[in-house]
Ligand SMILES: NC(=O)c1ccc[n+]([C@@H]2O[C@H](COP(=O)([O-])OP(=O)(O)OC[C@H]3O[C@@H](n4cnc5c(N)ncnc54)[C@H](O)[C@@H]3O)[C@@H](O)[C@H]2O)c1
């Protein structure tokens with residue numbers, strides 16, 4: 479399997495590439511950035527794991543060389559937030575970066591699984607889809623917005639609240655919707671491990687708020703030096719690993735991810751009762767050899783969770799339309 483990281487020299491790109499270099503399913507790792515990718519690649523190439531590593535800059539057809547033959551492409555290219563910014567504030571710069579990289583993928587690796595990390599994810603995933611549609615190569619089963627960090631945070635914070643950090647690796651809580659603020663919807667009622675009976679009212683609301691705004695916690699603590707990088711690299715490598723394992727034929731792998739609902743019309747129809755006609759949504763997805771195998775429903779939600787989903791729909795719709803129309807207007 480050939481894996482590609484676009485934006486590989488960045489805060490996420492470097493540790494993510496390190497983790498992918500350690501994935502035994504990856505035999506080739508190709509790194510691309512506008513700076514320093516060859517250096518990162520040589521550094522990683524000394525690690526005693528099988529993957530062959532190469533790094534490219536834009537010159538001399540670097541993007542084409544990076545992408546040719548790719549099975550999976552992960553995109554953490556783009557600027558991160560500083561305190562006071564929303565993810566949507568990143569759109570101005572990151573939309574163009576993602577559009578141009580998507581154009582390269584559509585031309586040189588149209589069948590690759592594409593995992594979008596660059597923010598605002600709610601809009602950058604539709605951007606990739608629209609570019610692929612324009613090129614006539616869009617397969618909704620192969621495009622994923624990476625929302626795994628929200629799931630990782632939910633596992634961590636819930637294990638802390640249960641009072642046993644040892645559970646962090648086994649607690650699972652579905653997180654659905656999108657990847658920004660109130661579009662991040664944790665379904666605590668479906669936690670794999672029972673929550674303390676005392677976790678009601680304000681305490682429960684505070685946990686939900688912490689999962690929804692976990693990104694802000696890191697942006698604030700980094701104080702101008704960027705946003706989550708190491709935890710994102712962990713989450714990105716975990717999700718990429720799942721996509722690759724499913725591609726290799728492992729069954730029963732389910733993970734929440736932000737997808738175009740055309741990837742599974744039956745699943746989309748089941749969701750439409752609660753999310754209406756949205757084109758994109760993060761729901762638990764069963765992965766298979768071709769990417770999305772099945773979009774699962776949201777299961778049973780309590781009344782407060784139904785309200786959280788409803789509250790997410792307006793922002794999601796706006797964010798999706800912004801991504802779609804950006805590509806439309808770039809064609810003019
Ligand atoms: N999905 C998530 O959960 C999640 C989590 C954390 C961060 N993010 C997002 O990931 C993005 C990257 O964050 P970071 O902290 O790694 O930023 P960073 O600035 O440290 O790294 C970004 C890298 O992208 C590169 N880059 C810029 N333009 C490029 C282009 N046209 N082609 C290739 N590479 C290019 C830069 O040179 C840099 O190395 C941000 O948009 C951030 O908001 C998403």
Ligand SMILES: O=C(O)C[C@H](O)C(=O)O
Pocket residue numbers: 558559565597627692693694696697705706
């Ligand atoms: O918060 C950010 O801007 C980065 C990322 O989306 C996160 O959730 O940490």
